[in-house]
Amino acid sequence: MAADGLALMDHLGWHRAHVVGHSMGAMISARLALAEPDRVASLTLISTTGGGTEAIPLNARALWTALKGMSSRAGGAGAAGGIGAAAAAAAVKRARVDLAFHFSPRLLKTKDPVSGRSVKDLLVEEYVAASKENGPQPKAGEEGHLNAVMKHGLSASERRRLAAAGFPIKVLHGSEDIVAEPRHARRLAGQLRAPLVMMDGAHFITRDCAVQVVDELLDTVEAVRQGATHVDAVHMLPERVSCFCCA
Template identity: 40%
Template sequence: MAKDAIALLDHLGWRKAHIFGHSMGAMIACKLAALVPDRVLSLALLNVTGGGMECFPKFDRQTLSIAYRFLKAKTPEERADVDLETHYTKEYLEENVGTSKRRTVLFQQYVKGISATGMQSNFGFEGQVYACWTHKITQTEVELIKSAGFPIAVIHGRHDIIAQIYYARRLAERLQPMARMVDLHGAHLVSHERSEEVNQALLDLIEASELKMNPHDWCNLPKKNSWAEKKVLAFKTDIQVGSNVSFISRLPEKLYLCLFYLFDLLVLPIESGRKLLGSLKPVRVRSSPSDVYQ
């Protein structure tokens, strides 16, 4: 998909461009930057993660409920109801828009859009999951991106339950001093919830590119620690009660991810197989004993 985007640049005759991507699109944008860093003027990664295990959503009761309803959704109305909760914060949905709640307005728009395009097929969903699951930016690719010298903005909603901000921040730290972290109040579609702040962050990024701003003036992340300092910090973090990154506190999350992955591998194919077998009609075949042995 990154190569498709590069082919589009070639078709348009654009030697260089500002590359912006959201969610899986941000993964594609990051890969594009690693493939042709000399063609990137700036890179904006909105609600991104590093792929693989980092793609799994936040582990809590709300996410489990959403995951169950997502898998069971069969109508545009059911899918729209789930999408709203994954895309926006509750506060945003409960705001008044004229005489209606924003939730009501968006729900109608989502149902209309899904009805027009049709529900996402299982094949499409599995392809999307596979693309995110296999995505990875190696350290070599990180160094290629950093050495190109263009500024990077990692923009994220701190209440995103699909792409957790912890992983976005970790990616930004890998890309420093070229990266700036923009942490906003919002969910997965933070560009909708906080459009003015996101647009300003993008304008700042483009301006930094045009002015060829010093990376150390652009970057707002803490300076990288040495290997020894990281070990001490990790130890201190692990012994804190309720730490989000300690092994003990993340053990339930790891178990949940394993169960979710096994469910995707085993249960969904079985259900699909049942539906396929149910649609088949029995056919009587006449054969001789020799045909059976063959």
């Protein structure tokens, strides 16, 4: 998958790029940076872990949510066809379970300023519509995803190579992430000698904390424009963000 990213850069004619990855995409981004460090202007790893057993969420909220997800699948036989009231109810239940993994309770409880409806209700509709249009993830895709994150890992020498590669690295994470536990992000940032910016959100901080994430990305781009090459580049500190600099 890292090779696919490099091939896309070749196709677009991009010699260098600011590489940003979320969750498993961050693992892919790290492999891309190791394969072709001269083509990376900066590396931002979002909502990720070091892979392997760290990819298995073992906190109580995640385990409870997973149990609810298993029951929704068991009760949702035939839901892929999108027929009948039972299938529709199962799709809604599965969407709610997915939202519990993806977003913070704080965000889900907020009201949309335009419609006045809860963000949770709007996201449930979005997830159900996407499921109806695209169908469930194929079994091969699920197994491939699991295989990729469980086999991912950075050796000590690879971590040293990334830290010394000559581009800024930043780790962004949500303090309420129950998929990729924050303690693993702290460990990864420390291993890479990179700053960790902990945000008040969950696994999908790219939506949960979109403004803060964009500020951090723009700050990294500007730092590189000004000549930053060290792993511990300066970074923004928007509201509701705690920074742990693990140099």
